[in-house]
Structure formats: structure tokens, C-alpha cells
Amino acid sequence: MVERCSEVAEDAAQMIATSLNAGGKFLLCGNGGSAGDAQHLAAEFVSCLDHKAHPRPGLAALALTTDTSFMTAHANDFGFDGIFERQIETLGHAGDVLLCLSTSGTSKNVVLAALAARDKNIKIISFTGEGGGDLAALSDVLIAVPSHITMHIQECHIAIGHAITARVETLCS
Numbered sequence: 001m002v003e004r005c006s007e008v009a010e011d012a013a014q015m016i017a018t019s020l021n022a023g024g025k026f027l028l029c030g031n032g033g034s035a036g037d038a039q040h041l042a043a044e045f046v047s048c049l050d051h052k053a054h055p056r057p058g059l060a061a062l063a064l065t066t067d068t069s070f071m072t073a074h075a076n077d078f079g080f081d082g083i084f085e086r087q088i089e090t091l092g093h094a095g096d097v098l099l100c101l102s103t104s105g106t107s108k109n110v111v112l113a114a115l116a117a118r119d120k121n122i123k124i125i126s127f128t129g130e131g132g133g134d135l136a137a138l139s140d141v142l143i144a145v146p147s148h149i150t151m152h153i154q155e156c157h158i159a160i161g162h163a164i165t166a167r168v169e170t171l172c173s
Contacts, residue, residue, distance in 0.1 A: 001145055001156045001160070004064050004144075004145075004146050004154055005145065005160055008143050009143060009160050009163055009164055010167065011141045011162075012125045012141045012143060012164050013164045013167035014171070015123050015125065015140065016125070016164065016173050017121065017138065017167075017168045018033055018150075019095055020059050020060060020159065020168070021171075021172055022095055023095075024096045024097065025060045025061065025062060025064055025093070025096045025097075025101070026045055026059065026061040026097050026099065027061075027087075027091070027096055027098045027122075028042050028061065028062070028063045028098070028099040028101065029063070029084040029087075029099030029100060029101065030065065030070075030102060030107070030110060031102070031110065032101060033103075034103065034107075034110075035065040035101075037158055037161065038065050038099070040158065041061070041062040041063075041099070041162075041165065042061040042062060042063035043063075044161075044165045045058070045060075045165060046058045046059065046060075046153050046160070047123075048050040049162065049165045049166055049169060050166075050167075054169055054170075054173075056153075056169055056172070056173055059168065059169075062091070064084050064088075064091075064113070067068050070083075071083050077105060080109060081112060083109055084110060084113035084116075085109070085112040085115070085116040086118040087091045088113050088117050092117060092120050093120065093123050094122065095121045096120075096123070097120050097123045097125060097126070097130065098113065098114065098124050099125045100113060100126040100127070100138075101126075101127045101140070102126070102127075102133065102135060103129045103153040103154060103157075104128070104133050105129065105134055105135040105136060106134050106135075110135070111134045113131050114135060114138040118138060124138055124140050124141045125139065126142050127145070127160065127161070128141065128145070128153075129147055129153040130147060131144060131151075138162070143160055145157065
């Protein structure tokens, strides 16, 4: 993973820091365990990765997985596939960055979010497993963990996410 993902992780950190330093937001989405990872990483940005070693102001990040009232209302009325797409259309702006987390790279609601982001000139970083699935072609930065085993992909995603967060903290201070 380190061999394959380090260079693109640095590219992702630079992209996120550039957006945040210009007043943009970091938006994150995923399903299941990847939804949990999106929330975890957004919390690290808004709070702080290590408040004792590197206290800093909050960084604008939002997990699109946290508004259960919106998600259940939208899914009930329009279906589940568009839950992240609608939030990108509503909350996203040119210059923001979207992190798509999908172990397969084919989660329909995450792919639709990426398409909506592309339409709004929002940069796209994707964390996937081997190959990248549909997200490979939509991503400005693809971090495709060299595995097809979901739990190992997710373990790598959180480690990479922490490394990117630590790097962004140095670039935004």
C-alpha cells in the first residue's frame, strides 16, 4: 500500500490544502464502513488529528453521511441513489474537494456524487480497492488500495486518510 499509494496521497493532500486555503470545503461520502470512515475523517479535519502535538483551527470538512433526516426523506421520496448527489448539488461549490470512499468503486450513490461534483467543478479524490471501478475515470486523484478484500481496503483507507490529514494540517497552518 505504501509503495503504491504514497505519491497519490501527497497529491490528494495538496489538492485538499489548496482548496481549504482558498476558502473551499472538503466533502466526504461513502456507504456502510466507508460512511463511518467519511465521518471519522471529517471529524479529524474539523476537530484536530492530534490536539496535543499540533493544535490548530478547524478545517472545513463535511461528511455527507450524517444528516439522517435529509437522507431518509430523500430516499423515501426519490430513492437512495441520489442522496449524495443532491447534497453536492446543494452544498458544493467550485473549488471544493469531494472524497468518494467506495471499496468497489462502483457504489451508485457515490458515483452519482462524483458526476455531480464534476458538473460543479469540484475536484474529486477517490479511495477504492484495486482497479478503482467506475470512480477511476471520474477522479482527479485515485487512491486504489491494492486489494480486493473489503476489510483490508477499509483498513488502508483510514490509514491513508490519517496520513493525508496530518499532511494537510502542515499545509494549512
